[in-house]
Amino acid sequence: QVQLVESGGGLVQAGGSLRLSCAASGLAFSRYVMGWFRQAPGKEREFVAAISWSGASTYYADSVKGRFTISRTNAKNTVYLQMNSLKPEDTAVYYCAVDQTDIIHTTVLEYEYWGQGTQVTVSS
16 A cells, blocks of 8 residues: 655745655556645645666756755655745645656656645744
């Protein structure tokens, strides 16, 4: 049974930083692309960042490029999202997800398994 468990969310002031973690189990973690998405109230879930199985390739949404960094530690079955220079518009529930291919995708439908999400709130 595949499980993804996010942690690290919270309340932070604008300009601050948070580091999200996602621990995976029940799958061959090191073989797959991992992604982060977010969903704000009343909005659709949107792509944030993704990383290839080896960590050699990453891809970011324009809205977070230069502020967020995705990384992974395959030995720990964990993917991270370092978020710096946070803005109020980054407020959302953040989800990690697994794409069981070796190609980075940015659409929700390409990801097969999802975590329960962690709330990030950025105050102005």
